[in-house]
Amino acid sequence: MNTTPRRLLAGTVALATALLASACGSDDGGGGQSAGNELTMMVPLFGTAPDPGGEVHKAVEKVVGKKLKITWVPNAEYQDKTNVTLASDTIPQVMVIQGKIPSFVQAAQAGAFWELTDKLDKYPNLKAKSEQAERNASINGKVYGIYRVRPLLRxxxxxxxxxxxxxxxxxxxxxxxxxxxxxxxxxxxxxxxxxxxxxxxxxxxxxxxxxxxxxxxxxxxxxxxxxxxxxxxxxxxxxxxxxxxxxxxxxxxxxxxxxxxxxxxxxxxxxxxxxxxxxxxxxxxxxxxxxxxxxxxxxxxxxxxxxxxxxxxxxxxxxxxxxxxxxxPFDGYNGFLAVSKQSVRTEAELDEVLKALDRLATEEGQTLLANGIEGRNFKLENGFDVPIGDDDPAVKTINNDVDFAFIQLGTWATIGMGVYDAMPASEAxxxxxxxxxxxxxxxxxxxVNNPTLPIVSPTYVSKGATLDPIVSDARVKYLAGEITEEQLRAEVERWHESGGDQVIAEINDLHAKLGGS
Amino acid sequence: MATDLAPPPVKAVPDPERGPARVPIRTALLRYRWLYLMLVPGLAYFVVFKYLPMYGLTIAFQDFVPFLGYSGSEWVGFKHFEELFTGPDFGRLLSNTLILALLTVIFVFPAPIIVALMLNELRVSVLKRSIQSLIYIPHFLSWTIVASLTYLLFAVDFGVIANFIHEVFGGPRTDYVAQADWFRPIIIMQTLWKSTGWGTIIYLAALASVDPNLYEAARMDGAGRRRQFWHITLPAIRPTIVVMAILTSGNLLDASFEQIWLMTNSLNRSVADVFDSYVYYIGITQGAFSYSTAVGLFKGLAGVVLIFGSNWLAKRLGQRGLF
The missing domain is CATH 3.40.190.10 (Periplasmic binding protein-like II)
Known part of the structure; x- marks a missing residue:
């Protein structure tokens, strides 16, 4: 083609770009999340999202003493959404992180989240109930969140x-x-x-x-x-x-x-x-x-x-x-609540957020998250949680909001470990x-404890995604009779050569630095 | 079509060698202002949604950490590409993607042409139309549904197809969807089922535009059904086939991600992993943004090569290319 349309094209492009730039410009500086009395969170969801005007939400807000803005994300896509959120510029103040996934480790090590080692002890309800679990949830000894407890053996x-x-x-x-x-x-x-x-x-x-x-x-x-x-x-x-x-x-x-x-x-x-x-x-x-x-x-x-x-x-x-x-045994924890440095900028703001989480971690708060509202959806009988009013739609909503959503915010009370155990329905x-x-x-x-729980090897962070499937796929193939034991051993060897040896060396190093055990 | 909008012919000496004579840009802008104005939204769409995001490709050359941003992340040059080309997965990804692409060219691409030609031979128009509607319904089902149906049809103990194979050919009951050997046939069958009917639409349109006089003339000259087909029908839709072939070639490497992701498991991963599923797995679920961007960029470049290659080939074979 000749030059005329091309020059024209360039002009149009410039115009469109200019329009776009000005449109974006007006939006600038809107990232301020720490607006006074609001707490933003991202939490996994196992059912339908609770209504922000619902009874449980209101009750939790009352305990926390702040207005809650919770992004509920279906559990199946939680990890994807976590990765995408970490890559965006609107990170909620508090995020439930479901484990030491590579993107979080990288972000935390780059300083995107507050390191809370030795900070939590000041807050009576956030102080770790089990040193071991807190250590397991840490990244090479550094604590980046308030761990969510799970039974140590399940x-x-x-x-x-x-x-x-x-x-x-x-x-x-x-x-x-x-x-x-x-x-x-x-x-x-x-x-x-x-x-x-x-x-x-x-x-x-x-x-x-x-x-x-x-x-x-x-x-x-x-x-x-x-x-x-x-x-x-x-x-x-x-x-x-x-x-x-x-x-x-x-x-x-x-x-x-x-x-x-x-x-x-x-x-x-x-x-x-x-x-x-x-x-x-x-x-x-x-x-x-x-x-x-x-x-x-x-x-x-x-x-x-x-x-x-x-x-x-x-x-x-x-x-x-x-x-x-x-x-x-299991890890004793399932992920943790991490505080973003991008939306919680100063130590003072951090203190505010931790105080709010501390109020949520009181017995009152955890009961609310794991059992519900006493007298509304359950009553106490010999220290057991006995459900009441099951037929009332409003109570059903409370149960749903608790069991499939808010319980995910529980740090020391959780599924099967509520403040009060549910009263079993039958003798069996x-x-x-x-x-x-x-x-x-x-x-x-x-x-048999896993000594490497607190350890995060840098090579594993960058290559784990390609390393892990080598052995787990080979194992399934071996079990299905598609490959022989020799071939399974060869795949394990391939794991070593593809970077596994480096992972082992780093793990041993870090383990020694953390003081063994 | 757009003759009403067409401007008055430009008064300039037409030069057959160089196409229409040049017109100063201002005159052209002024004269065709409405047409150009109509172009703006389309262009803006491409600039905003297709070209500007390409800036993000720079992270393929960085160790990108979102918190540090584009400017704060460390530049690492071609490290991620090196890792890809020397890594354990590259050969497998490339061959899996290419084999699926090849199978698509051989089985999926001709299917709508054949079906369209067969439909074209049907003389009862009610039958023709109802068949056409029936076979393009699957196009509207999502891959999730197609995958679930497949799992049901092949279920070890009650799947219709699994039962059929077991009854007719005997042999032990097997989990076909778990087998590497069955992965590609199943993928191709799914694609055929889902896309063939929809693909016929464009060919049927091309067939409908063939001048009936041509057939009449051929019949007068004593041409039979087969000769008419060979000398009129096929040449008539040839340009459509070529254009579709070139367009398809650009998407060949986009082995349908959703479909493959839904059908992958430990036993067939060795043949199922393609660039798209790998980018998703590494990038989105594992958070290796830079590395997966490098993989995606490589795939994009390979797609461009394929488009230009097939366009060149089309011209070489005496057809009109796309550009």
Whole structure:
């Protein structure tokens, strides 16, 4: 083409740019978030977003003493949204950070969030109740948030009790017994329909390729004596897949898969549908967390309101064949509340925000977040939370707002750890709650702790996303029989060569600097 | 079409070699002011939403930390590109993306042409129209729905297709959606189901514009159905096919992200990872903004090469290209 239209184009572009620039200019300086008496937050959501004019919201505002502006983000996309928010210029004052994800670590180390080490002790309700959990939640010893507590040990195994009873089996104590139960569930027609249409263990597609992510695989490997993520072997921290126990555990699992004792779609079953095969009577064993029992009772009740109590049995961590027991503990926290430096600019403002959070962390505040409003949606009976007024739509709203939204702001009270425990609906559930507490006490004695929880290796931050899937995918392929053990070992080797060795070196270094243990 | 708006012919000596004679810019602006004014919103759209954001591509050459911003982040040159090209994933990503692109060219691109030609041969217009409407309905379903349907159809214990394969061919029940070997066929089948009907619209329009006199003349000369098809129908839609081919080639590397993301799992990741899903996974879920921008930029450049390449090829083969 000739030059005329091109010059014209340039002119138009210049004009449009100028217009755009002026439009943006008028908006400048609007980033001031710390407007006096308002607290902005970003919090994960598990249901529908609470109405800012709702009873719970108002009550929380009253406790905090500030107007709350909460951005509720559906949990499924919370990490994406966190990343995008960190990259934007409107960061809320307080953000729930769901773990030490790379983008947060980078942002925190660049100074985007307040370091709170030694600052929290001044606030009576924010002072860490467990030094260990606070340390675990830190980034190489530096605290960047108020951790949200979770039970330190949650792993448990759920069984179909009616199947166990029918086949005259008991809740397994060892991995060998678990294998026998899975085999019987598969081959001995536990549902009595005359067809061989059941299996033992139910494993879903694990939603993240992150290697250490409390998956059933992680739990089973620990039972066999492999380290929990990283462990001390000969004075050096090594990843779990560098130990022989890792291979022993997976050989055991592979045998189960090969014999059809595990659901055939274990690589694709949506983890949101994990309960379905159990409830529908297709599979009979789930290795997960003990609070899943509460969920499961609810589902079984929908199906059979009469005898649902006889359908669920629970056991703790299992011994390996030689009788030794290694239990899988959890991190003791699930993310933390971090304070942005971009929207909370001065120490004085920080103090304001922390004071507000401190008021939220009082017994009154945590009860509100985890249980609700006393006299509205629950009453106290022998120290138990007993739901009231379930049929009232207004009370239903309160329950939803609490259970699926505000409980996420709880720092020392949370799901299954409310200020007051929920009163179990049936005898079976009451028994289960008691058993849960006993098993936790028992298994804590054999818990295999992950010494690298407070440690964040820089190479892992930059390369973890490409490193993690190498071994987690290879493991699933091995279990499915697509690759041999030699090929699995070769993939582990590839992990080492692709940057894993560097991660190990850094972890050992940082571990030594943090003073071991 | 726009003849009403067309300005009076310019009084200048037309030069057949150089096209219309030059007109001073001011005269042109003044004379065609309304047309140019109508151009402004379109141009502004492209500038604001397509060109200005390209400034963000600079983060591919930085260790970008959002808190430090564009100016505060450290410049690292081609580090991220080096990491991509030497890293363990590049070969796999490139071959997966290219193989899917190739399969798309072979199976997906011709499908609407074939269907359109077949529909064109139907003489009962009610039937033709209802088939056409039926086959383009899937276009309006989201990939999420298509993926869920696929999972249901292939479900190990009750999926219709899984059952069918099991009954007809025997063999053990398998989880087809989990198998690497089945990944590409399933992706291509999904795309065919979803996009073929919609794609026929443009070809049917092209076919409708063929002058019926041509057919009549051919019949007079004794041409049969096949000859008419070969010498009239096909040449008539050839320009449309070429333009569609060039346009498609630019998008070839945009292997449909949503579709692939929804169908990926541990067992098929080795064949499922393509540039788009990788950029999402690394960039959005893991927060490696700079690295994923570098990957995306590379993919964009490869797309540009493909467009120019196929345009050049079209011209080489004696067709009119796009530009």
């Amino acid at each position: 792993s448990a195994v759920l069984y179909r009790k009616d199947w166990l009873d029918k086949l005259d089996l008991k809740v397994p104590e060892t991995v060998d017994e678990l294998y026998e139960v899975a085999k019987a569930f598969t081959e001995k027609d536990p549902d009595g329909n005359g067809k061989k249409d059941t299996y033992g263990l139910i494993i879903p597609k694990w939603p993240t390729p992150v290697f250490c992510s409390s998956s059933p695989y992680n739990v089973v490997e620990t039972w066999f004596g492999a380290p929990n993520c990283y462990g001390d072997r000969g004075g050096k921290l090594v990843p779990t897949f560098d130990t022989e126990e890792f291979y022993t555990a997976n050989r055991w699992l592979k045998k189960m898969v090969g014999e059809g004792l595990v659901n055939p779609d274990f690589a694709t079953l949506d983890s949101g549908k994990w309960n379905d095969p159990f409830v529908q009577g297709k599979g009979g064993i789930i290795i997960d967390v003990n609070v899943r029992a509460t969920q499961m009772y609810g589902l079984l009740k929908e199906q059979d309101p009469e005898k649902y109590g006889d359908k669920l049995a629970m056991g703790g961590n299992l011994k390996r064949s030689d009788g030794q027991k290694f239990s899988y 559930e009451q028994e289960n709650l008691k058993l849960r507490k006993e098993l936790v006490e028992l298994d804590l004695q054999t818990a």
